[in-house]
Amino acid sequence: MSEPTAYQRSGVDTAAGDLAIELMRADVQRTHSDRVLGGVGGFAGLFDAAALKNYDHPVLATSTDGVGTKVAIAQALERHDTIGQDLVAMVIDDIVVVGATPLFLTDYIACGKVYPDTIAAIVSGIARACEHSGVALIGGETAEHPGLLGERDYDVAAAATGVVEKDALLGPERVQPGDEVVAIASSGLHSNGYSLARKIVADAHLSLHEEVPGHEQSLGDMLLEPTLVYTPGIVHVLSTLPGVVHSASHITGGGIAQNIQRVLPPGVAVTLERGSWRVPAVCSILTAHGGLGLGEVEDSWNLGIGAALIVTAGSGPDVVKALASTGLSASVVATVHDDLAGGSPAEAAKGVKGGRVELVGAWPS
Template identity: 60%
Template sequence: MTTQRDPYAEAGVDTAAGDLAVELMKSAVSRTHGPNVLGGVGGFAGLYDVSALTAFRKPLLATSTDGVGTKVAIAQALDIHDTIGQDLVGMVVDDIVVVGAKPLFMTDYIACGKVVPERIAAIVTGIAAACAATGTALVGGETAEHPGLLAEDDYDVAGAAVGAVEADAVLGPDKVRHGDVVIAIASSGLHSNGFSLVRQILSRRGTAFTDETPEFGGVVGSALLEPTRLYTTPLLRLLDEIPDAVHALSHITGGGIAANLARVLPDGSWVELDRSTWSPQPVFRILSSWGGLDLEDTEGTWNLGVGMIAIVAREAASAVTHALTASGLPAWVAGRVTIGSHDLDGFVQGAKGVNGGAVRLVGSYAG
């Protein structure tokens, strides 16, 4: 019997490995599916029944796409791949809740130098677990093998999600009022931003991700892989339980606290955030020290302990803070919104093409 040649495999693309990866991840993906998902896993396109939107008065779709950035280099160095998926979901789905939308479904994309089925399955299993935690169906994805462009152990991940919200329930600058309270919500650590600076600091210090250090109490990379906190489910519950209390949300991702908060403030408004209301986690202090930086130097790069911000009506601030903390999201009042003329020297004004409000951080961080 003559064995037929597989020129694609000879070129470095193993379709059989891709099929095995799908089999290994199938059960985890299926667990994110409810009655709205049609067709299961493996179709050319994912199908999602949106009949529920017919009950909306004026439904709007919200969409977001993102990746994990160079944090994947740490996962690759430690050969730990089941947490990076939560980072992806956090970066994508938590952007959707910022406008008040409920996420419906998500797709993912993994590019790699060589398909290692167990590794791909670990990544997608992490994505699926985070999708399940946020009520998001993982309806499809793609794994692309790029031999010659990526090294065998290299990969990158990206994803996109879609949600829905009533037009009159959209959160944002239009709802923000003078005197609104700014509530900071704690991050779990670095999340998925600023890792190019992290890598530079470690490289200059001669520290590898796999090194053990007394400062981190173990392997450096293990602390850096702490997954991105997921905010979607508690925030959606808050929006439902305390209607009209939240006027805007800001997801603190690339660019830091001030720039991301400025994006959701109306033009002509300003906020001073009081650093003394929180203490950045040790990971920020250690890395800043190793890099010869003050914490203030990194405010445009890292979240420094604040992963999400809620702008709420003054009379609802106490109830919102209590509800968030009770749901496992430590929250505290960090500032107030003022609308009116002010000397904006030292403020960050708008970001990402948005001509929003102005923000600056004042005071010193708590010890």
């Protein structure tokens, strides 16, 4: 056996990184079409953009994100094959809601030490979600940070690019009174509000491994439930019902109200009746143990709505049916109306000033 190099003695094992690449190679290559040039391991991912010549006025859309402290749940359960789907969903679903079709994605994994099987499991989840969504995984980086991260710790991030015809861009300027709000169900907490969720678990001394009474899952399984990837369903709606969707929102940090406000123009409002859609059990379980009401976490969790489409009046049922054909559950939950409250525009998440969204009524107990 050869002596370790100086770099290996410092805590960085490039051989382990090479093995991780070999373990993930087949998964990554399954996301490639003939539009991906070169192979795995190049300095840069190459994507053939010749198809953009078919657009009259192509606009590129880009997004970058991570999955926050949900990685701590994956690490605690030693299950790393689902966190990749969370990552893909958080990135490409921010692209599709402007009307763009995601084209390719690159990922970044920082870890205390490269364990090839763990890295390969993470990338396998990324690749599966990309393949399901028609997105090419064309590049990535795994970096060891000994001394900065614990040996078994890691964090993930990704960036993606999509394209949309300029005339087909979705946005608040298309929305008008009478439009309907179609809410697409979430699969759980998705990848937001995990600092609060983990605090409740810690403060209440809850076990991630024991089955939750009345449910056939452990709390850990509920918390690790992968984020639904909405891109294939929304792309299907945009292609089969052209012009019907006016704007769309990915419900992430800030909750339902703030994220829908971002895609409404000033002067209109949406009123949502609490309890008119299903709230995931994990939300009620956590709030009960945390001594909180659902109203106190409206700005932290999606509470059952993972994305919302603002669609032309009367088209809601057709949109719901189209989404169902792709496996997504949705319902019409509200109608856009004039903002009778008047005054200045509501200040939404990310500093965007838009319409007003109000949640009314009581959450079911």
